[in-house]
Each structure stands twice: as structure tokens, then as C-alpha cells.
Amino acid sequence: MSTYELNDFVNLIKSMFSEKENGSISIDTDLKTLKEWSSLQNMILVTELDKVYNVIVTIEDFNNSKTLKELFEVIVAKKN
Amino acid sequence: MAFFSTYHVAMKGIASCVPKNKSFNSDLSIFADSEREKLIATLGIETRRIAPKTICASDMCLVAAEKLIADLKWKKEDIELLIFVSQTPDYILPGTSSQLVCKLGLSENCVSYDLNQGCAGYVYGLSMACNILSSSKLKKGLLLIGDTITKLISPDDKSTVPLFSDAGTATALEYDENAKPIFFDIKTMGKDYESIIVKGGAAKANFNTSPPIMAMKGMEVFQFSISKVNPVIDELFDLSGVKHQEIEAYVFHQANQLILDMLMSKQKIDPCKVPTTLKNFGNTNGASIPLTASLHLKTVNGKVLLCGFGVGLSVAACILEISNLVCSELSEI
Numbered sequence: 001m002s003t004y005e006l007n008d009f010v011n012l013i014k015s016m017f018s019e020k021e022n023g024s025i026s027i028d029t030d031l032k033t034l035k036e037w038s039s040l041q042n043m044i045l046v047t048e049l050d051k052v053y054n055v056i057v058t059i060e061d062f063n064n065s066k067t068l069k070e071l072f073e074v075i076v077a078k079k080n
Numbered sequence: 081m082a083f084f085s086t087y088h089v090a091m092k093g094i095a096s097c098v099p100k101n102k103s104f105n106s107d108l109s110i111f112a113d114s115e116r117e118k119l120i121a122t123l124g125i126e127t128r129r130i131a132p133k134t135i136c137a138s139d140m141c142l143v144a145a146e147k148l149i150a151d152l153k154w155k156k157e158d159i160e161l162l163i164f165v166s167q168t169p170d171y172i173l174p175g176t177s178s179q180l181v182c183k184l185g186l187s188e189n190c191v192s193y194d195l196n197q198g199c200a201g202y203v204y205g206l207s208m209a210c211n212i213l214s215s216s217k218l219k220k221g222l223l224l225i226g227d228t229i230t231k232l233i234s235p236d237d238k239s240t241v242p243l244f245s246d247a248g249t250a251t252a253l254e255y256d257e258n259a260k261p262i263f264f265d266i267k268t269m270g271k272d273y274e275s276i277i278v279k280g281g282a283a284k285a286n287f288n289t290s291p292p293i294m295a296m297k298g299m300e301v302f303q304f305s306i307s308k309v310n311p312v313i314d315e316l317f318d319l320s321g322v323k324h325q326e327i328e329a330y331v332f333h334q335a336n337q338l339i340l341d342m343l344m345s346k347q348k349i350d351p352c353k354v355p356t357t358l359k360n361f362g363n364t365n366g367a368s369i370p371l372t373a374s375l376h377l378k379t380v381n382g383k384v385l386l387c388g389f390g391v392g393l394s395v396a397a398c399i400l401e402i403s404n405l406v407c408s409e410l411s412e413i
Binding site: 018038039040042043044046047050051056058059 | 114115118119122239298299300302303306307338341342345
């Protein structure tokens with residue numbers, strides 16, 4: 001997938017957080033370090049990623065991804 | 081696979097009973113304002129029913145059963161089977177079903193069973209009742225399922241408090257040579273038994289006396305729900321030969337709206353065919369399927385798919401045909 005798609009992914013993630021939080025989100029962000037990160041937020045994100053990419057991202061995928069870029073690569077790998 | 085069919089059993093009616101006492105998620109002080117709004121929108125739950133200390137699941141099932149027997153004009157002496165499904169029984173022993181036989185004034189010739197099952201318990205219980213009625217040719221049976229699961233919840237637990245609610249239900253089943261087969265598909269994923277668990281109060285905890293509390297690994301249960309339920313439904317359709325377009329209604333365990341949305345999306349189901357009771361009654365554990373059915377299937381005739389999933393972990397789905405199902409008016413105690 002191209003850089004453009006990675007940017008789309010980051011923008012999708014940003015849209016799921018408040019304005020207070022999403023200004024600091026980039027490809028290097030670890031979602032688990034965000035103040036608004038919670039199990040509810042995690043569930044909402046899994047649902048949204050499934051809608052957009054038709055991929056179910058697991059707890060292990062989140063735990064193993066240290067940055068948004070890594071999480072995006074997991075999704076790309078699952079789609080291929 | 082645990083796919084099987086049962087024959088000659090018809091579902092005749094369903095009744096439900098909930099506590100009068102209401103709790104509103106908008107009042108929950110354990111959440112910040114912004115968190116609370118998102119929570120209500122995501123879970124789809126506004127109001128929950130909470131049983132007071134004096135009311136057990138068996139009490140609500142008793143009220144529902146009396147109402148249903150009266151509405152069906154059944155003679156109590158014809159009821160030869162009673163199954164009580166619950167994870168909040170009256171006592172560790174004896175089983176609650178034997179007391180219910182007595183309290184309902186049923187005959188000593190009535191066979192009674194207790195079944196310890198949760199969110200998938202309705203379909204588990206239905207499979208058990210249908211198999212017994214079908215093979216024994218006992219005439220009439222009652223499947224009672226209910227829980228006061230809120231008594232097992234810590235008031236500070238953000239993952240369980242906004243979800244759970246109490247209810248008791250009764251379903252009437254009858255041996256009927258003309259009834260269409262019921263198709264079941266049931267899976268047990270016991271390796272994940274700790275995902276939803278109450279550790280205290282039983283033998284592993286040496287019957288300790290501190291209040292037993294339910295612990296739920298919310299994300300694990302969510303992942304299980306969105307990844308393990310759909311394959312069971314697919315398999316049920318595949319092996320039964322029933323087509324999606326033949327289904328008039330899908331009654332899912334009322335876990336939360338996010339999970340229901342995922343199931344509808346994956347199965348490409350028209351939301352009009354998926355009744356819910358989440359908004360006003362929350363997640364009532366094993367009672368959620370019959371509660372939802374009793375409030376929404378009155379005018380439905382034809383094939384319906386029921387699917388429960390959760391504690392165990394387990395998934396249980398079935399397809400049955402209903403016709404002029406008696407759905408009693410909701411009782412409150």
C-alpha cells in the first residue's frame with residue numbers, strides 16, 4: 001500500500017479521538033500511550049477498522065504494534 | 081462439529097419478567113461526562129433493571145412461568161419437564177429446578193434439571209429440552225432461564241456495570257408430531273474459561289464467604305464475539321440447508337450494540353430483522369434471547385435464528401420455525 005493510504009489510516013485513527021488528543025497523533029504514535037485509550041475505544045477502533053479494511057485486528061496485533069505505522073503494516077499483511 | 085437436529089417439538093410461547101427497579105447509565109458516576117455519552121452510544125444501553133436483594137432469578141422465572149401457563153391455558157399436570165438455566169441459582173445445593181417444580185405446583189412426575197450456562201444458555205437449554213421431549217415423548221416442558229447477574233458485579237467495575245441487567249423468562253415447549261425440525265450448532269471453547277469468571281464462593285475457593293465478583297476481560301470477549309460467532313452461523317446455514325432469505329428474524333444474545341452491529345454487517349442482515357432490547361433492558365445474560373423474543377416475535381411466523389455467545393466460552397445457535405407464538409405481556413416484580 002502507498003504512503004497515501006498510510007496517511008488515510010492515520011487520519012481515520014485521528015478522527016476517532018478528541019481534538020485535544022488527535023493533534024499529537026502521527027505514524028510514530030503508540031495508541032496505548034494515549035490518554036483516551038481504553039477498552040471501549042479499542043472496541044470502537046476494531047469495529048471501524050473492520051468496516052474500512054475488512055480485517056479483524058486482534059489484541060495481540062495491538063500489543064505487538066509499537067507505532068501506528070506498525071499497526072498499519074499488520075493490517076496490510078492480513079489483507080494480503 | 082456439534083451440529084444436530086431435533087424433531088417433533090414445537091415452541092408454543094414465551095414470557096418474561098424483570099425487576100421494577102431501574103438504573104440509568106446516564107447517572108453512572110464512575111464515568112466522566114464525555115466517556116459516558118460515548119459509552120451509551122456505543123453499547124446502546126440506556127436503562128438496566130436491577131433486582132433487589134430479596135429477588136432471585138428463580139422468583140422472576142416463577143412469575144414468567146405462571147403467566148405463560150395461564151396464557152396458554154395449559155394444565156399443570158401435563159407439564160413433565162422443567163429445565164432451569166442460570167448462573168445465579170438460589171443455592172449451591174439443592175438445584176433450583178426442584179423448588180420451581182414445587183412452587184409452580186407441578187406433578188412429582190415432572191423431570192427437572194439445573195443447567196449452569198450463561199449467554200449461550202438459552203440455546204443450550206433449548207437443545208436439551210428438545211432432545212428430551214423428542215426422545216422421551218414427554219408431552220409438555222418448560223425452559224426457565226434467568227439471572228440476577230448484577231449481584232455479582234463490583235459497583236466500580238467499568239467493564240461490567242454499564243452492561244448487565246436482571247431478568248427471568250419462561251418458554252413453553254410441546255411434543256408435536258407435525259413440528260418442523262430444529263437445527264442446532266453448538267461450540268465450546270473452554271480454553272478461554274477465565275475470560276468471564278466468578279472465582280469466589282465455590283469449591284475452587286474452598287467455598288469462601290467473601291462476596292463473589294464477576295471478572296470479565298472485555299477486549300478478549302469482544303474479540304471472541306466478533307471472530308467466533310459468525311463461523312458458527314455460517315456453518316449452521318450450510319449444514320441445515322436453510323437459506324438466509326428464509327429467516328424472518330434473528331434474535332441474538334444482547335451483548336452490546338457494537339457487537340450486534342458487527343454480526344449484522346458480517347452476515348449482511350437487514351437490521352429490521354434483528355430485534356433488540358438493549359436500550360431498555362441491557363445485557364440480561366442468558367435471558368436476553370427469550371426476553372427479546374417475547375417482546376418482538378409475537379407477529380412473526382416462519383423460520384427464526386437464535387444465537388447466544390459468551391461465558392464458557394461458548395457459542396450456540398439454532399434455526400426453528402415458529403407459528404402463532406404466544407408472547408405474554410412483560411411482568412415486573
